Amino acid sequence: MMSWRHALAAACLVVLGACTQSRGCDLDALRHYPMAQAVESRAVPLRMPDLFFPGPNKRNFDRFSLDAAGAATMRSALARGLRTFGEAERPVLLLAALDHWTSGATGLKGFFVLTDSVFLDEVLNVLDAEGLPAHAALLREGTALFGPDFGGTQAQRYARWSDGHGEIRDERLDAALDRLSERFRTLPRPLDEAVARIARSPELTAIYEPLRAGADEDDRLSFLTGGLWQCLNHYDAPAAVAARLAALPAPHARIIAVRIFEAEMLNGSVHQAFFNSSGVLAPDVAEALKAMGLPGHAAAVERGIALFPKPYPRDTQERRAFMGRQNEAFDTALGNLTGDVDDGAMHAAMIATARAADILPK
Numbered sequence: 001m002m003s004w005r006h007a008l009a010a011a012c013l014v015v016l017g018a019c020t021q022s023r024g025c026d027l028d029a030l031r032h033y034p035m036a037q038a039v040e041s042r043a044v045p046l047r048m049p050d051l052f053f054p055g056p057n058k059r060n061f062d063r064f065s066l067d068a069a070g071a072a073t074m075r076s077a078l079a080r081g082l083r084t085f086g087e088a089e090r091p092v093l094l095l096a097a098l099d100h101w102t103s104g105a106t107g108l109k110g111f112f113v114l115t116d117s118v119f120l121d122e123v124l125n126v127l128d129a130e131g132l133p134a135h136a137a138l139l140r141e142g143t144a145l146f147g148p149d150f151g152g153t154q155a156q157r158y159a160r161w162s163d164g165h166g167e168i169r170d171e172r173l174d175a176a177l178d179r180l181s182e183r184f185r186t187l188p189r190p191l192d193e194a195v196a197r198i199a200r201s202p203e204l205t206a207i208y209e210p211l212r213a214g215a216d217e218d219d220r221l222s223f224l225t226g227g228l229w230q231c232l233n234h235y236d237a238p239a240a241v242a243a244r245l246a247a248l249p250a251p252h253a254r255i256i257a258v259r260i261f262e263a264e265m266l267n268g269s270v271h272q273a274f275f276n277s278s279g280v281l282a283p284d285v286a287e288a289l290k291a292m293g294l295p296g297h298a299a300a301v302e303r304g305i306a307l308f309p310k311p312y313p314r315d316t317q318e319r320r321a322f323m324g325r326q327n328e329a330f331d332t333a334l335g336n337l338t339g340d341v342d343d344g345a346m347h348a349a350m351i352a353t354a355r356a357a358d359i360l361p362k
Helices: 004-016 035-047 068-083 090-101 107-113 115-129 133-145 154-161 171-185 190-200 202-213 217-232 238-247 250-267 270-275 277-291 295-305 316-324 328-336 345-356
Strands: none
Touching (some): 035 202, 035 217, 115 154, 133 171, 238 277, 270 316, 270 328, 277 295, 277 316
């Protein structure tokens, strides 16, 4: 079974398309494991401090809708987490955490209305201390949009913005936050600022270069597949996806087809892998698994394909329409295939394939 880090990486890929910015189809760039990845990996616990640094007196609270007490609990957890690192590291790690908190489709808007907004003071302190006034100014401008005391609790800020069911309650606020997010995206990424500070500091370089050079194969695979995920863009029309997949060298194509399938399977099940956009690749996944020496896993995918009409419907809407007309036995049969592939062998095979082709980032 997968470790929490590898499952988290898979979840990130499913939700965001990748955990880092796209490198397009520059396969040469994907051969080098960057310092940014080492910093990002080290900052993961600080991104979710309540999970990694719980207090001695655990208090039940809804981390997705925080009142004042919940916010205090979260901030205390972040403080505990930061104390586990040396003083010189803390600013770069908090910048890396901020990069995560402000990434994704919602950008800075998401930071202001979601849980991570409770760390506003800590973020502003590090931006001021690290000489990043443009970033700090946008955060302060966004804070002012909510009125006195940052609009109250995080739960109150969210409730003012949305009803939680897709309806925006304050259109003017939403539009203003969107504009701020666009302006924030024009600034250097906080993660890049963190990397720049490491490069300028012999003390930090002495900490982080061994972490970068010593990154394990799972992290290196995650970086490779993150780039390939963006390169393939399997959410596109089937013909376009097929053309991009065919343009990749065989090892890259096999790895990304299997990685996308694995990520969806780990995020839900084999049923989910067929239902979502990833289902466009099902025949390619089966062929890739055969080439990787996993005939049993390939056979499981082929049993799933056999449940669909011939030719297999690569178009997601067509495939979903068919699935929607089936009975519970169909769903169960597709879901039961999960046990045939959820044993970690695909992950090991991807690493072996990358190693054999000398494309595992160094």
